[in-house]
Amino acid sequence: MSTRAEAAAPPGPASPIRLLQTTAFVSTLDRFAMPPLLVAIAADMGAPLSSVVQAAGVYFLVYGLSQPFWGVVSDRLGRVRTMRLTLLLAGVCTIASALTGSPAALGAARGLAGGFFGAAYPATLIYLGDTVPAAVRQRDIARLMVGVALGTALASVGAGALADVASWRVTFVITGVASLALAWALHRLPEPVQEQRAPSPLQSLALIGRSRIGLLVLCFAFTEGAVLLGALTFLPPAIESVGASAALAGAVTGIYGVSVLISSWAVGRLSQTWHPSRLIGGGAVAGAVACVLMAISQQPVMGGVAVVLVGVAWTSMHSSLQTWATEVLPGARAVMVSFFAGSLFVGSAVCAVAVAGPAAAGDYTAVYAALAVLALPLGLAAAWARARWQRPAAPTSLG
Structure with missing residues (x-):
């Protein structure tokens, strides 16, 4: 399958990268908003913290597992239509989350919201893969991370503050309304025109299954999710374990967004002159040093x-691997990118x-030592494989 950037003229001027950045911002804002709210939710509902944590776990599990499904849907429904539909439903479910009164109801509402938000970010990557030439694609993918950075920083710092001064429910109302507004705003984003028939789900899966390099990229995504998302996930409790307050731990974690914001600009420029393997290797070193x-x-x-180093690793290594995922199998791009995103979050969950044992015991030295040991072989293997890989001259044929 191949596509081109032209589409029926949208009703009014639109900046595709700005709309895509906003999509990444809203979905990331919702995804990172719940961790700072866990204690406030448990206190408000009079429920054990463990039950609220399980409700949050439902969100992340469904978020990751749903992404391959949405890749298939976007091949049939269209990239923009998929984003608009899922953001509309995600907004409704997120607002419903603010009205729940028990951990079970919260888990159900957040699980549905996670399933629909799971379509947002992969769809933006697929859209860039369809419309931006491969030679400059990493620049725009790095720019896309500006939305991720802002969403992460605002959620890390703002969600807890809102819970303190008002209610944890306000955060979900805000992200829900933002999702509904974005679903409407995306009508200005042109739908890529497919020049060839989209492959069936089974054809896409067959292409991925027969591609050694495609499967290898998915393995890299799984391992990267364990290392980088794992390092970020355990950072607040690790800092709190030495006596720091939750507010201070959240503020420190919020620096990640600033780091991603600055380093995404630098990586976007470097990607025009550096081979992706150098960016992957440099990012892996930054991640290992952080751990x-x-x-x-x-x-x-x-x-x-x-x-700060995790932010550098994310924009350098992750944007390079994401770009690779959009290139490796052009004939099955939507499903490949969606599986890449799913592998990332499954890797985080497995980590x-x-x-869990060392973390529960407060032994964060062991946790981060293990992640550091994993980061170096990831960087070496991914950098070596990307240096040897050559971009296909034409989209993969379906026969």
């Missing part, structure tokens, strides 16, 4: 340095389970 620092000390100052 080593957190293994040495969990003090807030060390956490601040580490989270959380694998190190």
Whole structure:
């Protein structure tokens, strides 16, 4: 399948990258908003914290597992239509989350919201893959991360503050309304025109299954999710384990958004002259150093340095792997990118389970030492494989 950037003229001027950045911002804002609210939700509902944590876990699980499904849907329904429909439903479910009164109801509402929000970010990547030439695509994918950075920073710092001064429910009303507004605003985004018939789901899966390099890229995404998302997920409790307040831990975590914002600009420029393998290798080194620092000390100052490095690793290595996922199988791009995103979050979930014991015991030195050990072989293998890979001259044929 191939597409081109032209489409029926939208009703009014629109900047595709701005709309896509906003989509990334809203979906990220909702995804990172719940962790700072867990204690406030449990207190308001008079429920054990563990039950509220399980409700949050439902969101992340469904968010990750739903993404391959939405890749298939976008091949049939269209990239923009899929984004608009899922953002509309996500907004309704998120507002419903603010009206719940029990962890079970909250888990159901958040699970549905996560399933629909799971379509948003992969769809923006697929859209860029369809409409932006491969030679300059990483620049725009790095720009897309500006939305991710702002959403992460605002959620990390703002959600807890809103819960303190008003109610945890306000945050979900805000993200829900923002999602509804964005579903309307995206009518200005032109739908890419498909020049060839989209492959069936089974054809796309067959292409991925027969592609060694495609499967390898998915393995890299899985491992990266464990390392980088794992390092970020455990940062607030690690800092709190040495006596820091939840507010301070949230503020330190919020530095991640600033780091991504600044480094995405730098990576966007470097991607025009550096080979992606160099960006992957450099990002892996930054991630490994961040984990080593957190293994040495969990003090807030060390956490601040580490989270800056994680932001650099994310924009450098992750944007390179994301771009690779849009290129490796052009004939099955939507499903490949969706599986890439799903693999990332499944890797994060597996990491959380694998190190749950040391984390529960407060042994964050062991947690981050394990992540550091995993980061180096990831970087070496991914950089070596990307250096050897050559972009296909034409979209993969379906026969």
